[in-house]
Amino acid sequence: MKWIKFGATAVVLTLSTQVIHAQNLPPLKVGMMLPYSGTFAALGNAIDNGFQLYVKELGGKIAGREITYVRVDDESEPSKATDNINKLIKRDNVDVVIGTVHSGVAMAMAKVAKDTGTMLIIPNAGANAITGPLCAKNIFRSSFTNGQPGYAMGEVAAKKGYKTAMTITWNYAAGEESVKGFQEGFEKGGGKVNKMLTLPFPGVEFQALLTEVAAAKPDIVYSFFAGGGAVKFVKDYAAAGLNKSIPLVGPGFLTDGTLEGQGEAAQGMLTSLHYGDNLNTKRDNEFRLAYAKQFKLQPDVYAVQGYDAAQMLTIGLLATKGDISKKDEFEKAVVAAKVDSPRGPFTISKAHNPIQDFYLRQVVGKENKVIGIASKSLADSARGCNM
Numbered sequence: 476m477k478w479i480k481f482g483a484t485a486v487v488l489t490l491s492t493q494v495i496h497a498q499n500l501p502p503l504k505v506g507m508m509l510p511y512s513g514t515f516a517a518l519g520n521a522i523d524n525g526f527q528l529y530v531k532e533l534g535g536k537i538a539g540r541e542i543t544y545v546r547v548d549d550e551s552e553p554s555k556a557t558d559n560i561n562k563l564i565k566r567d568n569v570d571v572v573i574g575t576v577h578s579g580v581a582m583a584m585a586k587v588a589k590d591t592g593t594m595l596i597i598p599n600a601g602a603n604a605i606t607g608p609l610c611a612k613n614i615f616r617s618s619f620t621n622g623q624p625g626y627a628m629g630e631v632a633a634k635k636g637y638k639t640a641m642t643i644t645w646n647y648a649a650g651e652e653s654v655k656g657f658q659e660g661f662e663k664g665g666g667k668v669n670k671m672l673t674l675p676f677p678g679v680e681f682q683a684l685l686t687e688v689a690a691a692k693p694d695i696v697y698s699f700f701a702g703g704g705a706v707k708f709v710k711d712y713a714a715a716g717l718n719k720s721i722p723l724v725g726p727g728f729l730t731d732g733t734l735e736g737q738g739e740a741a742q743g744m745l746t747s748l749h750y751g752d753n754l755n756t757k758r759d760n761e762f763r764l765a766y767a768k769q770f771k772l773q774p775d776v777y778a779v780q781g782y783d784a785a786q787m788l789t790i791g792l793l794a795t796k797g798d799i800s801k802k803d804e805f806e807k808a809v810v811a812a813k814v815d816s817p818r819g820p821f822t823i824s825k826a827h828n829p830i831q832d833f834y835l836r837q838v839v840g841k842e843n844k845v846i847g848i849a850s851k852s853l854a855d856s857a858r859g860c861n862m
Contacts, residue, residue: 500797502541506563508574508584511548514677514702515576517732518777519548522598524770525781526573528762529789531769537785538792545569549580551677556583564593570799571596573784576701576777578602578621578649585609594791594799598784599777602648603855606826610860612806615827617784619749620855621649622656624726627833627850628697628747629657632724633664637694640666643684643708644699646673653699653726660850661697669693679707685715696721701728706736713740727751727836727843732775734841744838749829750776750818751836751845762817774817783816787823790814826857 507526509519523546530542545567547559556579563569564587571594575581581600588595589611597605597614601621605614632640640661644650650673658668670691672684688696696717700708705728712723718740727748730741752773762782766774787809794808795801810823821831835849 500540502543503537503571503792503797503799504567504569505542505544506560506567506569506572506574507544507546508549508559508563508572508580509546510551510576511546513551514704515551516702518576518599518702521732521772521775521777522573522576522781522784524766524772525774525778525783526598526785527781528766528769528778529782529785532765533789537789538795538797540792540797549575549577551575551577551580553577553579553583556580557587560584560587564591570594571788573598573781573788575600577647578652579647581605582609582648585611585614588614592802594788594802594805596784596787598780600649601652603652604859606824606828606855606857606860608859608861610826610857610862612802612862615787615809615823617787617829618780619831620828621652622659623850623853623855624728624747624749624833625653625656625658625697625699626660627835627853628724628726628745629660629662629666630664631745631747631835631849632657632695632697633661633666637661637722638666639693640668640695640697641670641672641688641691641693642668642697642699643672643681643688645676645678645704647676650676650699654697657697666694668697677704679704681708681711682715685711685717688717688721689715693721696723698723698725698729700725701731702733703736705729705733709733709737709744710740718744727776730836730838730843732777734838734843741838742840746836746838746843747833747849748776748836748843749821749831749833750779751834752842753844754817754819756817756819758815759817776818779817783814783818786814786816787812824854824857826855826860826862828855828857830854
């Protein structure tokens with residue numbers, strides 16, 4: 476049995492509830508457009524697993540509708556994104572698209588979804604514009620805006636008394652927006668970001684940038700990388716000896732799903748994210764146990780975001796009795812809901828982005844242990860959203 480809260484009203488979600496809502500509707504076609512290969516493959520698979528887990532907990536149906544999946548490997552390649560999502564919509568006739576990880580790919584997806592009116596739920600990519608100028612009734616996000624975790628980490632760094640910083644990231648939307656979020660939070664607290672270093676995505680030749688950091692000697696370095704790139708960067712940073720004199724911090728993506736590969740190099744690092752490995756709440760413990768049993772893996776933030784994308788889809792479909800074409804009713808229900816997430820309860824802003832707590836985490840062994848709150852109930856700015 477699942478409880479989903481709509482404001483002050485609780486709805487008990489059971490198989491009998493779903494049968495009532497079924498209305499003899501055909502199977503719901505879900506297009507999963509995720510990276511199943513390349514740098515972000517592990518992230519894409521975790522999102523897919525999380526989504527499947529929630530559907531399995533509902534007995535394989537959402538609002539009485541059987542679920543069929545159509546999967547596309549987006550390869551984290553923006554140049555293929557428009558064709559890929561158009562094929563899902565026009566050739567495969569999917570009812571809803573779930574994706575993706577890469578912000579550049581998600582931007583193209585959002586443009587097509589907005590033009591066609593196709594329901595899109597984004598389980599990771601945090602491009603600011605998606606809940607800014609591209610916001611739409613049919614586009615939702617179950618994750619974050621790129622600037623949010625960076626802003627939270629900037630606040631923490633300033634409160635700890637660091638005065639100067641440098642940032643390092645890939646030269647693409649997610650990285651640029653993440654480091655700008657850090658800069659905003661850090662400089663609001665009295666610090667100063669002296670230089671922002673970048674390299675092309677998905678490059679992993681970091682030595683020249685690390686040499687520049689060593690020469691500049693900032694108080695702290697903030698870095699945004701994920702997947703395989705995050706593993707190599709953290710190891711290279713430690714190999715250069717920089718972690719002994721210049722603390723390396725970042726959003727949680729720097730260490731989420733990557734600690735096995737990073738090993739000793741990541742120990743003690745601080746990151747900020749809307750999830751951690753030791754929340755130890757009843758909701759999260761149940762989720763982690765179910766995920767581990769189902770997939771023989773420990774869940775990470777990407778699995779949680781996939782799981783919550785399925786929760787948000789369920790909230791909307793229950794409100795519309797399974798009819799995804801009723802976009803106004805779908806939107807109204809999701810925005811009014813309090814999502815009972817493993818990360819902790821969160822609400823959805825009018826721009827359709829989570830309003831959520833960001834935790835301060837520290838790497839201890841193979842866990843990102845929550846040691847405090849970096850920023851409470853943090854919302855994105857939604858600049859440019861005129862919905």
